[in-house]
Amino acid sequence: MSANLINLLLEATGQTLYMVAISALFGTLLGLPLGLFLATSQRGELVSMPWVNKVLGLVVNATRSVPFIILVVAIIPFTRMVAGTSIGTTAAIVPLTIATVPFIARLVENAIREVDAGLIEAARAMGATPVQIITKVLLREALPSIILGLTLAIVSLIGYSAMVGAVGGEGLGDLGIRYGYQRFMPDVMAIVVVILIVLVQLVQSIGERIAAAVDKRAPKSGGQ
Amino acid sequence: MTENKTRGASIAFDTVGKSFNKAGGVSFNALDNVSLSVAPGAITGIIGRSGAGKSTLLRMVNGLERPTSGRVLVAGQEVSTAKGAQLRAIRRDVGMIFQHFNLLSTRTVAGNIALPLEIAGVAAPQIKTRVADLIDRVGLSDHAGRYPAELSGGQKQRIGIARALATEPKVLLSDEATSALDPETTQTVLALLKDINRDLGLTILLITHEMAVVRDIASHVAVIEAGRIVEHGATYDIFTAPQHATTRSFLSGVTGVTLPAFVRDRLVQNAPAQRGEEVVRVTFTGTYATDPMLARLTKDMGIPVNILAGAIEEIGTQPYGNLLISLPVSQAAQARAFLENHGLTTEMLGYVG
Numbered sequence: 001m002s003a004n005l006i007n008l009l010l011e012a013t014g015q016t017l018y019m020v021a022i023s024a025l026f027g028t029l030l031g032l033p034l035g036l037f038l039a040t041s042q043r044g045e046l047v048s049m050p051w052v053n054k055v056l057g058l059v060v061n062a063t064r065s066v067p068f069i070i071l072v073v074a075i076i077p078f079t080r081m082v083a084g085t086s087i088g089t090t091a092a093i094v095p096l097t098i099a100t101v102p103f104i105a106r107l108v109e110n111a112i113r114e115v116d117a118g119l120i121e122a123a124r125a126m127g128a129t130p131v132q133i134i135t136k137v138l139l140r141e142a143l144p145s146i147i148l149g150l151t152l153a154i155v156s157l158i159g160y161s162a163m164v165g166a167v168g169g170e171g172l173g174d175l176g177i178r179y180g181y182q183r184f185m186p187d188v189m190a191i192v193v194v195i196l197i198v199l200v201q202l203v204q205s206i207g208e209r210i211a212a213a214v215d216k217r218a219p220k221s222g223g224q
Numbered sequence: 225m226t227e228n229k230t231r232g233a234s235i236a237f238d239t240v241g242k243s244f245n246k247a248g249g250v251s252f253n254a255l256d257n258v259s260l261s262v263a264p265g266a267i268t269g270i271i272g273r274s275g276a277g278k279s280t281l282l283r284m285v286n287g288l289e290r291p292t293s294g295r296v297l298v299a300g301q302e303v304s305t306a307k308g309a310q311l312r313a314i315r316r317d318v319g320m321i322f323q324h325f326n327l328l329s330t331r332t333v334a335g336n337i338a339l340p341l342e343i344a345g346v347a348a349p350q351i352k353t354r355v356a357d358l359i360d361r362v363g364l365s366d367h368a369g370r371y372p373a374e375l376s377g378g379q380k381q382r383i384g385i386a387r388a389l390a391t392e393p394k395v396l397l398s399d400e401a402t403s404a405l406d407p408e409t410t411q412t413v414l415a416l417l418k419d420i421n422r423d424l425g426l427t428i429l430l431i432t433h434e435m436a437v438v439r440d441i442a443s444h445v446a447v448i449e450a451g452r453i454v455e456h457g458a459t460y461d462i463f464t465a466p467q468h469a470t471t472r473s474f475l476s477g478v479t480g481v482t483l484p485a486f487v488r489d490r491l492v493q494n495a496p497a498q499r500g501e502e503v504v505r506v507t508f509t510g511t512y513a514t515d516p517m518l519a520r521l522t523k524d525m526g527i528p529v530n531i532l533a534g535a536i537e538e539i540g541t542q543p544y545g546n547l548l549i550s551l552p553v554s555q556a557a558q559a560r561a562f563l564e565n566h567g568l569t570t571e572m573l574g575y576v577g
Binding site for chain 2: 218
């Protein structure tokens with residue numbers, strides 16, 4: 001394999017990591033509070049705002065219903081407004097983030113809802129404020145599930161990032177299409193696939209390790 | 225340890241009602257015109273079957289449930305209408321322990337006990353000494369750094385108790401705290417609650433479906449059935465002279481003495497024409513519980529007594545005996561009069577031929 005090709009692969013890997021890292025960061029910054037709100041704002045819940053909850057739920061569902069490749073193209077004007085351009089790796093971060101926020105929000109919502117209602121009741125009985133219940137009980141108890149959810153979101157971001165080649169997003173997926181497929185270079189395609197597999201494996205096992213480290217519940221087998 | 229002698233607070237339920245709207249516009253009365261006053265510093269048990277409303281009643285004391293009518297007062301403060309900061313302040317004066325402990329899995333024993341103090345905004349150094357005291361009090365000094373998942377049910381409930389005591393409450397609510405524990409562990413947890421009541425003088429209000437729990441620690445008891453208090457009073461009085469059928473059915477499991485099957489199956493309500501035996505329940509209370517009355521019945525009166533079942537136990541500190549005997553029909557009235565004259569209570573249950 002030529003040095004040129006190796007450079008291309010390295011560059012593409014870097015671009016993929018850049019896109020995934022930045023959109024995972026923004027996705028979490030926006031998705032985590034959104035998920036928290038969705039999990040605590042139904043009627044009678046901690047921050048009961050049923051109408052806002054319903055509207056945001058609809059927006060989340062609508063965003064999640066649009067196929068990613070359509071979303072990329074459909075929001076080009078918005079992307080240009082935010083990133084100053086609609087083409088390139090940085091521009092690709094905008095649709096990646098927008099697709100990830102509702103996904104992370106739903107994962108966080110599920111994780112929070114899994115927390116035993118008895119713990120919320122105990123905290124209320126202690127005289128905790130809604131904010132204290134969220135920070136001291138819900139977020140901490142849901143942390144293992146939230147971390148596993150974020151791991152899942154990052155893995156699917158790696159997959160999405162392969163599609164942003166359509167708007168000049170570059171990265172590994174784009175390299176695979178342009179060289180591996182359009183220039184008939186199956187070895188490039190194979191290497192791209194292998195790198196993607198390795199990336200996903202790495203993300204998955206790191207995520208699982210962190211989740212296990214913060215999880216103090218009884219192990220599933222051999223527990224009480 | 226630093227013992228702030230907190231005086232228990234009184235709790236008053238004043239014509240409390242709670243109705244839930246069910247599907248189809250039908251409303252369901254979980255509590256109906258409940259009035260009950262709980263003495264400060266006492267241990268009071270509320271006993272009822274599941275769905276009787278006891279949990280709803282208990283949860284009104286710290287405002288986890290609100291009545292739809294009537295008022296609930298703790299130390300004269302109205303909980304039922306309190307909101308926001310006022311309600312949170314009341315809640316810090318009312319500790320609560322739960323059937324399933326409700327401990328944070330991600331916090332150690334010490335961390336769980338520290339939680340209510342953190343919530344109350346206590347400074348870190350004070351939290352540390354207070355938590356150490358509490359861990360010591362509930363006998364978990366060796367386990368301060370462990371997580372709840374590593375501990376037994378009894379130990380978890382001890383964490384729950386220490387946590388409930390952290391903010392030095394005036395009232396401790398116990399929501400079926402021993403129902404998930406085995407009998408032996410139940411005894412140790414009840415003994416701990418008794419000690420706490422004695423040492424700190426705080427009011428304990430507990431709900432349970434087990435009469436044995438009431439017998440072992442409660443000085444007062446209220447029996448709840450379908451959202452109404454059907455009977456209440458001193459535990460000893462309720463045990464020795466239950467008035468309501470529900471109370472009797474709760475008691476039959478504890479004070480004994482259900483009829484043996486071979487007698488129950490042959491029991492009839494009409495006196496047999498021929499020779500037969502009358503089955504009588506004899507209740508011994510207080511000082512009479514230890515008198516050898518049955519022996520005297522046979523010796524002095526010449527009436528043969530057949531003992532079918534019996535138990536003598538303690539309620540609070542007072543002995544209480546309950547015996548099932550059978551007597552020849554012809555002499556039964558005479559025998560019962562003799563026993564009644566000597567301070568025992570008798571109840572005719574039926575006849576066997």
